[in-house]
Amino acid sequence: xxxxxxxxxxxxxAGLEKVEAGQLIEADLDLVLAxxxxxxxxxxxxxxxxxxxxxxxxxxxxxxxxxxxxKDIKSAEHCKCVREYAYAQGITNYFELGEVGIEHALLPxxxxxxxxxxxxxxxxxxxxxxxxxxxxxGVGSTDMGAGxxxxxxxxxxxxxxxxxxxxxxxxxxxxxxxxxxxxxMIGVDGALYRSMEFVGDGIKNLSMDDRFTxxxxxxxxxxxxxxxxxxxxxxxxxxxxxxxxYTKYEADEDAVYDETYTIDLxxxxxxxxxxxxxxxxxxxxxxxxxxxxxxxxxxxxNGRIExxxxxxxxxxxxxxxxxxxxxxxPATQKIYLQAVDEGLVHTFIHAGAIVSTPTCGPCLGxxxxxLASGERAVSTxxxxxxxxxxxxxxEIYLASPxxxxxxxxxxxxxQPSDLGL
Amino acid sequence: xxxxxxxFKYGDNVDTDVIIPAxxxxxxxxxxxxxxxxxxxxxxxxKKVQKGDIIVANKNFGCGSSREHAPLAIKCAGVxxxxxxTFARIFYRNAIxxxxxxxxxxxxxxxxxxxxxxxxxxxxxxIYNKTxxxxxxxxxxxxxxxxxxxxxGLMNYINAKEEE
Numbered sequence: 049x050x051x052x053x054x055x056x057x058x059x060x061x062a063g064l065e066k067v068e069a070g071q072l073i074e075a076d077l078d079l080v081l082a083x084x085x086x087x088x089x090x091x092x093x094x095x096x097x098x099x100x101x102x103x104x105x106x107x108x109x110x111x112x113x114x115x116x117x118x119k120d121i122k123s124a125e126h127c128k129c130v131r132e133y134a135y136a137q138g139i140t141n142y143f144e145l146g147e148v149g150i151e152h153a154l155l156p157x158x159x160x161x162x163x164x165x166x167x168x169x170x171x172x173x174x175x176x177x178x179x180x181x182x183x184x185x186g187v188g189s190t191d192m193g194a195g196x197x198x199x200x201x202x203x204x205x206x207x208x209x210x211x212x213x214x215x216x217x218x219x220x221x222x223x224x225x226x227x228x229x230x231x232x233m234i235g236v237d238g239a240l241y242r243s244m245e246f247v248g249d250g251i252k253n254l255s256m257d258d259r260f261t262x263x264x265x266x267x268x269x270x271x272x273x274x275x276x277x278x279x280x281x282x283x284x285x286x287x288x289x290x291x292x293x294y295t296k297y298e299a300d301e302d303a304v305y306d307e308t309y310t311i312d313l314x315x316x317x318x319x320x321x322x323x324x325x326x327x328x329x330x331x332x333x334x335x336x337x338x339x340x341x342x343x344x345x346x347x348x349x350n351g352r353i354e355x356x357x358x359x360x361x362x363x364x365x366x367x368x369x370x371x372x373x374x375x376x377x378p379a380t381q382k383i384y385l386q387a388v389d390e391g392l393v394h395t396f397i398h399a400g401a402i403v404s405t406p407t408c409g410p411c412l413g414x415x416x417x418x419l420a421s422g423e424r425a426v427s428t429x430x431x432x433x434x435x436x437x438x439x440x441x442x443e444i445y446l447a448s449p450x451x452x453x454x455x456x457x458x459x460x461x462x463q464p465s466d467l468g469l
Numbered sequence: 470x471x472x473x474x475x476x477f478k479y480g481d482n483v484d485t486d487v488i489i490p491a492x493x494x495x496x497x498x499x500x501x502x503x504x505x506x507x508x509x510x511x512x513x514x515x516k517k518v519q520k521g522d523i524i525v526a527n528k529n530f531g532c533g534s535s536r537e538h539a540p541l542a543i544k545c546a547g548v549x550x551x552x553x554x555t556f557a558r559i560f561y562r563n564a565i566x567x568x569x570x571x572x573x574x575x576x577x578x579x580x581x582x583x584x585x586x587x588x589x590x591x592x593x594x595x596i597y598n599k600t601x602x603x604x605x606x607x608x609x610x611x612x613x614x615x616x617x618x619x620x621x622g623l624m625n626y627i628n629a630k631e632e633e
Contacts, residue, residue, distance in 0.1 A: 096624040122495035172535040188537035188563035237529035412491040
């Protein structure tokens with residue numbers, strides 16, 4: 049019986065020739081990540097360990113991105129805790145305001161993670177790096193702390209679901225629509241404890257930014273990780289962003305999958321997840337008349353340059369609806385600058401949107417765009433749970449940047465075709 | 470080791486945003502977090518919960534964010550055990566790592582109602598519904614995880630292993 053892509057990476061990092069689903073292993077880690085919310089808890093936990101120094105100061109990333117720029121005194125204290133620890137331990141990849149961006153956009157951009165590596169992060173969306181053909185998964189602060197000191201983590205080897213992607217998405221259909229469609233199909237626990245492995249000739253029609261978005265939301269189906277094979281586009285991305293050497297893994301031909309789904313990308317339509325679960329999906333066309341108060345375009349899911357280009361293409365020469373609050377958040381400083389250079393920021397501001405410095409902010413109801421009771425947002429973020437972005441009586445509709453931008457213009461849930469685009 | 474208490478019952482997909490909303494994550498103090506535990510799904514939970522009480526839920530308990538603040542808030546609120554049909558995987562690891570006892574048992578999740586008095590025997594994995602006079606066999610942890618729990622959490626386990 050062969051191994052899946054994920055199983056091969058785990059076996060290699062556990063020093064084993066072969067692993068099977070359900071086996072408990074200890075794997076070496078190539079990257080260990082925390083942010084300003086989970087970092088302080090991890091730093092407090094590692095105080096309990098006899099060994100006090102980190103396993104490798106180059107293989108740890110501390111990224112204060114959630115409540116930064118510091119939203120209040122308590123958050124400022126958390127950031128201070130992370131900063132002081134990073135300096136005391138000589139951690140190379142600590143990112144201060146001015147360098148910092150949303151962690152899951154920042155780390156691939158900085159070339160800190162490449163194909164074939166293993167990564168744990170005290171943030172559930174750490175699964176994003178599966179887009180590069182790495183094994184990466186979210187953990188809690190204690191696991192992160194242990195990994196930061198020992199360089200190892202225990203895993204139960206997951207079984208996998210295979211998603212065969214075929215065809216080419218239509219215009220205005222992106223990675224977000226693909227993953228929302230999949231979560232709608234299998235449910236928020238449809239991949240619980242398992243890997244989601246994406247294969248098929250349709251992948252060549254998905255940009256790296258599309259793949260990051262898809263892998264990012266694997267956790268929203270309960271998955272341990274989501275992973276893509278390495279193709280020319282992946283290699284091009286890694287060569288552009290990283291000096292690290294990488295390893296390509298492919299699943300064995302006789303690898304066993306719990307289930308296989310085939311998805312024709314050309315058949316997908318702009319999709320939206322209704323409150324209060326990412327599995328409550330409909331196409332925008334069948335959504336009906338939903339008035340919207342706020343639009344958020346950004347986050348680790350959809351704050352990359354291509355997302356901003358799509359949003360700007362929709363907003364170009366138009367204006368957001370009267371009373372609409374449209375918040376655009378480039379995920380990193382590099383993306384922000386690129387958006388300035390390409391004139392996208394000009395387009396956003398002329399259209400009546402605001403452009404914020406990189407932060408997770410509104411996605412988790414932290415700051416920079418909290419919802420009042422009864423308000424509705426179309427958001428390119430990843431969760432629409434009760435109270436996620438503010439009041440428990442507010443509502444979040446998850447969608448792509450194209451749908452979010454179109455909705456900002458009309459003031460109701462819309463897609464670019466509603467604007468004649 | 471045993472737990473005994475009154476049950477608070479919830480449905481499917483109880484996410485970590487409702488267990489402890491992000492607006493409180495500017496604190497990492499368990500006792501502070503416990504004051505707001507379950508606030509967005511059960512407003513009076515923190516007032517009503519007594520030391521030893523038990524949470525019972527259906528599938529995918531603890532889905533969403535990786536925040537360890539969620540099991541920590543539940544533990545510090547005084548909850549002695551969480552029983553669910555299934556747990557989200559990060560919550561499952563976090564609960565073991567911080568020493569919050571959890572048991573997967575679909576039958577118990579179905580056969581226990583809010584307000585029932587329930588006893589859990591962690592050694593055998595048996596769950597007794599004393600109110601209804603029924604019992605359920607929960608899934609015991611694999612030995613590796615039992616060792617983490619017996620050591621008093623992941624950090625102590627790592628220290629002990631190092632000394633071996």
